[in-house]
Amino acid sequence: MDVLVTLFYILFSICVVYPPTEFVSAGFTIAQLFESFLGSENMNFIGYHMKRTTITALIHSALPLGYIFCLLCAGERNPWLPAAAAATAIIPLLMCYRLLCWWENDQVKHPVVKALIQYVTPGSDWRVVAANLNIEFRNVDKVSIQLNATSRFVATETWLIKLTQYKLNVVKQEECTLVATATDSHNLTPTGEDEVQYINIEAIPTRDDIERFTFRISTTALRDLQPRLLQPVRVPEHISLMPTLxxxxxxxxxxxxxxxxxxxxxxxxxxxxxxxxxxxxxxxxxxxxxxxxxxxxxxxxxxxxxxxxxxxxxxxxxxxxxxxxxxxxxxxxxxxxxxxxxxxxxxxxxxxxxxxxx
Ligand SMILES: [Zn+2]
Ligand SMILES: [Zn+2]
Ligand SMILES: [Zn+2]
Structure with a gap:
């Protein structure tokens, strides 16, 4: 019985952390389940992702405790269970403390805010940068590319943004160079007509205090992205981009x-x-x-x-x-x-x- 519960719980945890497409389309993702709490991403982009990263971190940290709870519900009676429950309960408690640190003191320790703080001009507040980002995100001419089930890349008029489960990378387009670092091709059909090429791109900010980040998109997505970029993606000579079908x-x-x-x-x-x-x-x-x-x-x-x-x-x-x-x-x-x-x-x-x- 407990083997079955364990297998089921492992599968469940994987689906919570890396939701498969079926879960995403059925609405079983953290962002979709907590939609009413998170509010509208379009209206308040930064506020939405501050809440989303918080709730994601909290739920992921509670997964081990959920396992012990499942075992208890399944009728498992082991003398170690209470100790295990106490040990796993510490993880979400510690996470709660960490999240409190994120949200106190004007939220300056929040990873989303940390990404913006580099762009705060003296005498101003990170909310000014956030408001600017929110306005640009609302614009219809932004380009948004889903990188995988849990991360996304967004290019607005002045910003390049990478959204992941627990953080956000933000860089100003004019202060950043995009360089292709590697490519890989995949054949979907034996004839090679549906060959898809993926390209790894590194965003290198000109300022040292801003973190670099990489993302991986298909060549087709790159073509959609190019018109939104101030400077084209640099492709070194040893990398060749495959023409589309x-x-x-x-x-x-x-x-x-x-x-x-x-x-x-x-x-x-x-x-x-x-x-x-x-x-x-x-x-x-x-x-x-x-x-x-x-x-x-x-x-x-x-x-x-x-x-x-x-x-x-x-x-x-x-x-x-x-x-x-x-x-x-x-x-x-x-x-x-x-x-x-x-x-x-x-x-x-x-x-x-x-x-x-x-
Ligand atoms: Zn023509
Ligand atoms: Zn004819
Ligand atoms: Zn004609």
Missing amino acids: IERFVNVFKHYVDQNPVYLVDQELELCIGCMQYPADVKLNRRCHPPPAHLEGGPPQCQQCNCRVLWCCACMGRWWAARASGPPAGWLSGRATCPVCRATFCLLDVCPARLASS
Whole structure:
């Protein structure tokens, strides 16, 4: 019986400390269970995490006592149990004392406040920094990346924040360099189409009194993060970032488009209406032949698109990939529709457009 209780309790403790995805989606995490006590993270970001770290530390410290309690409830009668109960009860009591220290004296010993204190200007208070962080966190253009079940990375306009179970790392964007330190790739499918690359990034503050921290995100998450950063993440030469599936597809797409005959235009090519960065350089011009009569009834046939040259090849490739279905190996043989007039086209119909030299 007590073996069963022990196994169950170990499993329970692991789920409390590192909640699996099923627990997170079912709402069985400390943050979700104590939602009403913690308040809204969006309204009071710093206050929320001060309470969350406190309650997390308290609950984790009470886990050993909970085990003895479970054994007692299961009918276990061992002469050592009362002594064990007393010993394990000391842990949450000591933790309570520590938490009291965190919260007294203007909370200056609280790990969340400690992270902010470095940014307090003379004559001001850590609450000023906290208020600034709260306002920025409320902004919709922050980027928030879940690192694992218990930690998160947030980039706001001026701050980079790493949230973990018991603490918070804060650094000002302008006073910090982000450097990629290592990468690792994982294959989700045997064909390697769904390869995911993770990158370890170290945040190195320019000031010595601020703690460094590292975080690990996927290359896809890094692409979402980049536009929010003041300075791009430095990638040393020995580290190479893997292109995403879409980027690799766009490269192959371009390669095939370049083999199609050139479509000559007599007007200057305008900027692509998709990215507004590169000149539009593809024209959808039907070249494929209709299928023989006995094969009719298959996929929709291509139609002539009468739109001007509006898109660059990369944007057209991304448009194609976004609408493709099935395994990526079959994307090129499919069909897409013109983003403007919805005419169906195939890869043979995408012609590189060039200005006719007069
Ligand atoms: Zn474009
Ligand atoms: Zn069109
Ligand atoms: Zn076609």
